[in-house]
Amino acid sequence: MSILKALLISILLSIIHIAIYLGIDQLIKESIPNNYVIHYIGLIPIITTIIGYLTIFKIFRISFDWENMNNKIGTINLKIVFYLLILTIGLELFDRPFFDFSKIVDFLNGIVNEPYVQSKKPNISLIYTGLYYIILAPIFEELLFRKYMYTKLSKKYSENLSIITSSILFSLIHLPSYRNLIPTLIFGIICCIIYKKTKNISYTIILHILANLSWFIFENYGEIYYKWIFGLKYNLIYWTVFGIGITLILFGMKKITTANNVYSS
Template sequence: MSIIKAFLYTVLAFVFWTTIQLAILLPIKYLIGEPDDFTHLFGITKIVSVVGAFLLIYFFFWKPNFDFKKALKVQNYNPRIYLYLPLIGIGLLLINKPFWDFNKIMEYFQGISTNDNFVSSNNNIALIYSLISTLLIAPIVEELFYRKFLLDRLLEKNKPILAIIVSSICFSIMHIETPNNLTPTFISGIILGIIYFKTKKTGYCIMLHFIVNLIIVTTNNIGISDENWLIGYNFDIYYWLSFGVGIIITVIGMKIITTANTVYN
């Protein structure tokens, strides 16, 4: 796959995603009327649009020959790798924290108060939809699309480093609705891309994606925002040391994983 094609597929996925949302929401609004409670409507629409967009790509442009029995066999996966995925997940969050905090860091050095105004949601139904979308749908759908589909095809015609970078940019672009998340998703995409390139197993990527999202969701729902977890907004030496620690444990985890995987190739 060419680089241009990879970006076009990403745009197409975004178009499918948006079109499905509009196809659900507009008829309800103009033919039935706006509901009193949007929780179910928005929750279902978000899930259906993401899955629907992927399925359209799957059936019309990908059509892979999946061996699901082989993919689900526990014997094909190295348990040591799963043990170190949480280490990488924590490392990624420490690395990405300054990028999530970028606006707060600017305010801090300008002498502006950086008090966190985050308020967690008490809507249990909305939380259920969020958990389904964030912990189940996103890891599976996004890893299949960006790693199994895009990265695999890019590797056929491009050098590994270029293929991983391009697929990571595409992964980042789809999170453009949260600008402070563009760099973190790019960095995460690089790590996920390397893991996929070294292991050729999407299962590891799905699990790491799940772990990262789980930590963020957990902190969000115990009254701590994803920006303010662990060490808050004290941008002192300890804050930046945590960034360095994140790099170190991520590198160590990646080294162990790529070494451990040689036994299962």
Template structure:
């Protein structure tokens, strides 16, 4: 697959998702009755349905597979050590992410010499959390990893080098998480790590688990947003804050090193990795 086609497929995915999501919302509103779905239900259902239909269309049209297939989730050479390193990597990655999401507060702190912290209350709608759990823990990790890693990387590898395939697939993955520009760098970095996991282990299920772990931490932080953010920002970006970031770099490096060397003695991805 060419780089241009990979980008076009990603844009098609984004357009298809938005179109399906709007269609689902339109259907609900068309048949709106006195006892109807609330906005939380509407938003949650439309997102999940949009996810599933959009990816299924691409799988069927471009990948030409029946989905799901047991072979996609079967681990041939199960290694408990890899699962442990996935947990280590995911924790490290979350620690690295913190300054990226705090960029506006970092600029405020270093510009003014202090951070104006007010205790903020983050209200979480229980219905929203249920739909978010279904979307980010069950649906997104499976569909996104199958498309961006098992499909896109393998297709790109047929005409491009490893590094090029990894960077392009990661960039495409970042594009679908462009709700805000601040998501681009973390999503791109995650895409590279998840791609490395897939290339080195040859097992898509490891990438799916890694993705689910990262999203699980997001939900945990979301539920405890008030206490967590108050604690983090009251550190005022002191040595503890940056020590945690450095710890994250170490944990991520160790996890990547162990996982990428775990299968060096194994055969390469059949007919795709040179």
């Protein structure tokens, strides 16, 4: 695979997502009764994700060795899963300044930000959000950007270029959330390295699930944590937490990539 083809796949995926969203929006949005709007909002990302990725797989004739992948699920090493959990905690702590970037800039300019307030969401909305972020997104994104794209690129380019290219494209599909660009870029690089070392896509899917689950829990039930972070006012403790995140990431990656039995998984 060439870098141009990888770029084309990513652009086309985004176009398909937008087209499906706009198409559904034009067709049914105005005719939806008010009590069904919450279902419409929750189902849109699920529908666009399923149709979008399956369309890309069909157009570019992307297929996977499902039997081999199922066999590797049975060989998952729980020790590695434990280190993936440590990685998840590290990523959560590391990502915080990137999501707080505008608030940090405001703080440095003497602008007072409003205290964090967590909005309560209906249970059905949480179910839709959880299905999308915790199940669908991790599986589809890992299959396309790690299992397929990174693997194909590495057959033509150097490992570093293949990792960077697939990770950048993975990051760009998360636009327009600009605050998420660097975290997703770094996450993509980490996933490529783990997949390279383990040859088992199950591990990156698990990491992706854990990372998104962490976001989901804090986004919906982490008011105390966010108020504590906000109250630090970006002081030494705030940046120490950031440093702890980096330490946990490096520790987790070292353990995963150097474990004696990692290659047998």
